[in-house]
Amino acid sequence: MFNIHWTLWIPVLIIIGLLPTKLSIRWPIGISALSAAILAVIHQNYTVLEILQFSVTGFKLPDYNPLANIIHGGGLKTMWVPTLSIFMACSISGMLEGVGFWNDIRSLLQHVSGRAKLFASNVLIAFITGALGCSQAIAVIMTHSIMRTTYAKERIHDEDVMLDFENSGILIAALQPWNIAALVPVIMMDVSPAGYVPFAFFLYLVPLIYWYRLRRKEQQIH
Numbered sequence: 558m559f560n561i562h563w564t565l566w567i568p569v570l571i572i573i574g575l576l577p578t579k580l581s582i583r584w585p586i587g588i589s590a591l592s593a594a595i596l597a598v599i600h601q602n603y604t605v606l607e608i609l610q611f612s613v614t615g616f617k618l619p620d621y622n623p624l625a626n627i628i629h630g631g632g633l634k635t636m637w638v639p640t641l642s643i644f645m646a647c648s649i650s651g652m653l654e655g656v657g658f659w660n661d662i663r664s665l666l667q668h669v670s671g672r673a674k675l676f677a678s679n680v681l682i683a684f685i686t687g688a689l690g691c692s693q694a695i696a697v698i699m700t701h702s703i704m705r706t707t708y709a710k711e712r713i714h715d716e717d718v719m720l721d722f723e724n725s726g727i728l729i730a731a732l733q734p735w736n737i738a739a740l741v742p743v744i745m746m747d748v749s750p751a752g753y754v755p756f757a758f759f760l761y762l763v764p765l766i767y768w769y770r771l772r773r774k775e776q777q778i779h
Contacts, residue, residue, distance in 0.1 A: 558618070558622065558624060560600045562596075564599075564600070565596055567592050567596065568589040568590070568592050569589075571585060571588050571589040571592055572586070572589050575588070611631070612632060612633065613633050614634050615629065615630050615632030615634060616628070616630065639694075642694050643694045643698070646692060646694040646695040646698040647698055649690075649699070650695075650698050650699045650702045659702060662682070662703055663703065663706055663707065666678060666703075666704065666707045667707070667710075669707060672711075672713070672771045672774070672775060673775055675711060675713070675721070676721050676725065676767065677768060678704070678707075679700060679704060679721050679722070679725045679726070680729065680764055680768070682700045682703055682704065683697070683700045683722075683725045683730075686699040686703075686726070687726060687729060687730040687733055687736055687738075688733055688735075688736070691733075691735055691737060692730070692736065692737050692738075693726070693727060693730040693731070693736065696727075696729070696730045697726045700722065700725070700726050708721075720767075724763050725764055728759070728761075728764060729760070729761075729764065731757065732754055732760050732761060734751045734754070
C-alpha cells in the first residue's frame with residue numbers, strides 16, 4: 558500500500574532540526590507538512606488534488622483495505638470542534654469581562670501575595686471554572702481572565718505564569734469526570750467515569766509538588 562523510502566524521514570528530521578532554532582512553531586510544522594506532501598506525490602503517487610482533500614477532510618484508505626480501520630483521520634475538519642470550543646470560551650470570558658463579572662473575585666485576589674498562595678488561588682479558580690465550563694479551554698481562558706491583573710501586579714514573568722496554568726487548569730480539568738478532558742478518554746477506554754481518579758497520579762501530584770516547591774522557595778528567601 559505504501560512505498561517505504563529513507564527520504565520519508567525528512568519531515569521528522571525537519572521538525573527535530575528546526576526546534577532548537579526557537580523559530581515560531583508554525584515554521585517547522587509548515588515546512589515539514591510541505592515536504593511530506595511533496596514526498597507523497599513522489600513516492601506514493603498521490604495527486605496534488607488528493608493531498609489537498611486529505612488536508613481538509615482527513616486521510617482514508619479504501620474500505621476493502623485491511624488497514625482502513627487503523628490508518629485514517631486528520632485533516633482540518635477534525636479541528637472544528639476544538640476551534641469552536643476555544644471560540645466559545647473566549648466569547649463567554651469576554652462577555653463576562655465586559656459586564657464586570659470578575660470584579661468581586663479580583664478584589665479578593667488583591668490580598669493574595671506570594672507565589673505559593675497565588676498558585677493555590679489559581680488551582681481553586683481553575684477547578685471552579687473547569688467544573689462549570691466542562692472544558693479545559695474554558696478553565697484556562699476564564700482563569701487567566703480573572704487572574705491576569707493579579708499576576709501583573711505581582712510582576713510574575715510570562716514563563717512562570719504559563720507554568721502556573723499548565724500545572725493547574727490544564728491538569729485539574731481531567732480530574733473532573735464531567736469535563737470533556739476526562740469524558741472523552743473515559744468513553745474511549747470504557748472505564749468507570751470516576752474510578753480512574755485515584756490512579757491519575759500525574760494529574761494531582763504535579764500541582765501538589767509544584768505548590769510545595771514554591772512554598773519551600775519562599776521560606777528559603779525569608
